[in-house]
Amino acid sequence: MKKKWALPAVALATAALLSGCLFRSPDDLYRQPEKSPGYEQLNAAIRTARTGLESEFGARVEDVTIMAGDNTANIQLQDLDGDGLRESAVTFFRVPGIEKPIKIYIFNRVGGEYVPTGVVEGEGSAVYAIDYAQLNGEGRKELAVNWQISTGAYQLGVYTLDDIDLPGGEMDGEEALAAVRLMTRASLMGSERLLTRCSVASDGSSGCRLLDLDQDSRTEVLVTRMDAGGPSSQVEVYGWEDGAMASLGVADLSAGINALNRIRTNYLAGSHNQPALYVTSALAEGGRVIDVVAWLNGRLANISMGAEGISRELIQGYTEVNPTDINGDVVAELPTPYQLPSYGESSSSNFWLIDWAQYDERGNRNHVVTTYHNVSDGWYLTIPESWRDQITISRNDQVTGRREVVFSHWLGESREPKAFLSIYRLSSSRTSDLEEEGWTVLREEENVTYAARFHEDGWNSGLDEMDLLERFDTIKRSWYNE
Numbered sequence: 508m509k510k511k512w513a514l515p516a517v518a519l520a521t522a523a524l525l526s527g528c529l530f531r532s533p534d535d536l537y538r539q540p541e542k543s544p545g546y547e548q549l550n551a552a553i554r555t556a557r558t559g560l561e562s563e564f565g566a567r568v569e570d571v572t573i574m575a576g577d578n579t580a581n582i583q584l585q586d587l588d589g590d591g592l593r594e595s596a597v598t599f600f601r602v603p604g605i606e607k608p609i610k611i612y613i614f615n616r617v618g619g620e621y622v623p624t625g626v627v628e629g630e631g632s633a634v635y636a637i638d639y640a641q642l643n644g645e646g647r648k649e650l651a652v653n654w655q656i657s658t659g660a661y662q663l664g665v666y667t668l669d670d671i672d673l674p675g676g677e678m679d680g681e682e683a684l685a686a687v688r689l690m691t692r693a694s695l696m697g698s699e700r701l702l703t704r705c706s707v708a709s710d711g712s713s714g715c716r717l718l719d720l721d722q723d724s725r726t727e728v729l730v731t732r733m734d735a736g737g738p739s740s741q742v743e744v745y746g747w748e749d750g751a752m753a754s755l756g757v758a759d760l761s762a763g764i765n766a767l768n769r770i771r772t773n774y775l776a777g778s779h780n781q782p783a784l785y786v787t788s789a790l791a792e793g794g795r796v797i798d799v800v801a802w803l804n805g806r807l808a809n810i811s812m813g814a815e816g817i818s819r820e821l822i823q824g825y826t827e828v829n830p831t832d833i834n835g836d837v838v839a840e841l842p843t844p845y846q847l848p849s850y851g852e853s854s855s856s857n858f859w860l861i862d863w864a865q866y867d868e869r870g871n872r873n874h875v876v877t878t879y880h881n882v883s884d885g886w887y888l889t890i891p892e893s894w895r896d897q898i899t900i901s902r903n904d905q906v907t908g909r910r911e912v913v914f915s916h917w918l919g920e921s922r923e924p925k926a927f928l929s930i931y932r933l934s935s936s937r938t939s940d941l942e943e944e945g946w947t948v949l950r951e952e953e954n955v956t957y958a959a960r961f962h963e964d965g966w967n968s969g970l971d972e973m974d975l976l977e978r979f980d981t982i983k984r985s986w987y988n989e
Contacts, residue, residue, distance in 0.1 A: 543931055545621075546663030547609050549596055549614060552621035552810050553582070556612050557600060559692075563895045564602050571609055573780045574655065575711045576636030585639050587613070587647045587668070596621065609634060611650065613668065618684030625668040627697045631656045636713040636857070637715035640726040642700075643667065650697065651714050651728060653705060663730055665701035665745075666754055669821060701745055701752040706733040708787075712770035718782045720744055727755065729784055729800075735791075738762045738816065742784060742800045744807050756807030760798045762816040765791040769829060773839035775801060777868035783810075785830050785839055794823040797830060797841050799937045810870040811841075819872070825859045827882045831983075833863050833875070840865045840875050847899050848917055850924050858900040860890055882982065884932040886950075886957055889978040893969055899924050908934040915964035931958045949971040949979045957981070 555570045573579040584593040596614040606631035611634075613625035631654035635845075642649045646669035651862050654662045672694070674686035705714040714731040721727065729745040734740045740760040745752050769787040774780050783801040790796055797820035799811040813819040833840045840863035847858045863875045876888040879900065890898075897918070903911040910932040915924035930949070933956045935943075941948055950957040959975050970978070 522696075534791060545616075548616075549621045552614050552623070553598055553612075556623055560600060560602055560610065564605055566604055567603055569601040569603065571601045571634055573599070573634055573637060574635045575707070576638065576713050578637050583637075585648070587639065589641065589648065595624075597637075606630070609654070611637075611652070611934045617687050617709055618680035618682075620684060622684065622687045623673055623690075623692075623698055624673060624687065626692055626695045627664075627666045629651055629654045629664055631662070635661055636715065638715070638717050640717045641660075642726050642728070642752070643669070643716075644725050645654065645669070651701065651715060651717055653707070653715050661705050661707055661714065663701070663703055663705040663728070664699060665728060666697040667700055668697050671695055673916075697962065701728070703730055703743075703745075704732060705730045706767055708767040708770045710769050712767070714767070716768060716770070716772050716784060718772055720782055720807075721746075721755075721933075722779070722781070722943075728752070731760075731767065731784075731786060733760075733764055733766045733767050733788075739765045740788075742786070742807070742809075744802075756802075758798075758800050758807045758809045758811065759812070759816065760786060760817045761788065761812075763790050763792060763795045764788040764796070771830065771839070772946075773830070773832070774837060775868045776836075776838045776865050776873065779868055781868040783866070785827060785841075795823060795826050796821050799841070801868075801870075803868075803870055808870070811872075812867055825861075828861060828880055833878065838865050847921070849899060850920070850922075862977070880930075880982065881912055881930075884912070885955075886930070886932070886979065886981050886984075888930065889980075897966075903929075910921060914968075916968075925966060926962045928962065928970075931960075931961055932956075933958060947975055949976060950981060952981070 510623040550604055560568045570581055570789045581598060583597040585595045585597055586593045587595040594615060596638065598612050600610045600612065602608050602610065607630055609629045609631060611627040612623050614621045619833045627650055628654060633655040635653040635655045638651045639648045640651065642665065650666045652664045654664060656662055676685045678686065707714045710843040716729040719726050720729065725747060727744050730743050730745065732741055741757050742760065743757045746754045746755045767786065769812040771785045772782060773785055775783050781801060783799055786798045786800065788796050795933050796818045798809050798818045799809065800807065800809050803810055811820050820841050821843065822844060824846065830841050831840045832838060843862040844859040845862065847860060861878050861880055863878065864872050865875055866872055878887045879890055880887040899915050899917045901913045901915065903913055912930050913926050914928040916927045934954065945960045946960045948956060948958050964983055
């Protein structure tokens with residue numbers, strides 16, 4: 508009997524050693540992880556600051572929501588001194604009914620405790636976006652705050668913390684902590700270096716961008732402003748010059764803009780990784796226009812500007828695509844759709860190909876590639892140059908669960924096009940069945956299969972199954988929501 512129980516006893520003992528949960532109560536198993544002492548200290552410091560504001564102004568202090576951008580948390584850990592450690596905590600309060608209701612508090616550990624080491628105040632109803640960057644080349648990073656003054660009205664403020672006289676030097680931790688505790692909110696106030704009007708885009712893009720536009724190792728501030736339907740929409744760049752933030756240049760955007768749709772930064776083609784601002788806007792007369800703004804030959808310039816004050820990147824009729832890195836070279840390509848011909852009463856009357864072009868660091872525009880984008884089905888095909896003026900496209904969605912796009916050889920307005928390739932989006936199909944039927948499986952995703960087949964006796968398109976696999980891809984969601 509003793510031998511019979513020996514092995515189970517050893518197994519139980521081993522399990523007890525390996526598992527810290529074996530003898531824990533159910534309450535312990537479902538208990539939230541314990542918060543670190545630093546977390547509790549920071550929360551206590553934030554509560555103290557909130558209580559101080561409520562006592563000072565006799566009003567209940569509210570939290571502030573950051574509406575857009577990369578930094579939207581209510582408490583943000585930042586490396587403001589550039590030492591590689593995110594030791595500064597930034598949080599946001601709103602005191603209703605006063606002149607500058609929004610208070611941005613910066614906390615750091617001094618003498619083992621979190622205390623306020625900087626404050627920024629601003630007007631408005633909310634913080635639209637906030638960024639942090641070294642703009643003056645020394646000291647702590649500056650704060651660039653896009654204040655929402657009211658619906659549709661925004662101001663960009665840039666604030667430095669370098670002028671705050673924090674204790675330090677030969678003081679030990681306890682002495683420094685005692686000295687910081689005696690500092691008032693007024694003595695912790697960051698200095699305003701810039702306050703200017705700015706705009707935002709309808710997709711939520713902030714009208715402010717921080718980047719080293721002239722590649723002098725110091726960050727500049729780009730501000731986009733829209734004059735609805737007027738001639739004066741523009742981008743202005745500010746940088747640190749002679750001890751102050753100064754305007755370094757202005758570039759006009761296309762005339763006739765009535766809404767900013769999308770504002771993105773990317774690069775120009777070339778060996779120097781030259782940054783550029785890509786601004787997509789709606790025109791009052793219809794269509795969209797894309798302006799490309801960059802630092803060129805020592806000045807800010809709209810390198811896409813064409814005749815009559817409108818960018819050459821004008822999109823009419825088909826507006827479902829945006830600038831994107833279509834070929835994966837880390838340079839934005841701009842779309843120029845053109846409509847394909849249709850035969851008779853064919854349903855192919857609204858199919859388009861897209862020519863993609865990019866600008867280089869000299870301001871030249873260069874064609875890169877042509878694609879067909881099927882946005883509704885989520886895929887695209889890179890089109891060979893030999894197909895230009897040779898094809899038309901139609902749809903066939905008569906089979907349930909199968910969406911078919913048919914590529915046909917264009918034979919002129921008087922002759923029926925001849926189908927040579929079909930690409931399918933299938934909601935459910937076994938790959939083995941498709942391969943037995945002679946189809947090429949292009950991509951398999953959750954509950955969706957993309958496949959293709961060449962039509963017998965069709966036009967010799969110059970492609971085979973391997974070419975299709977290389978040229979087919981699915982549309983990345985980030986293209987539309989980044």
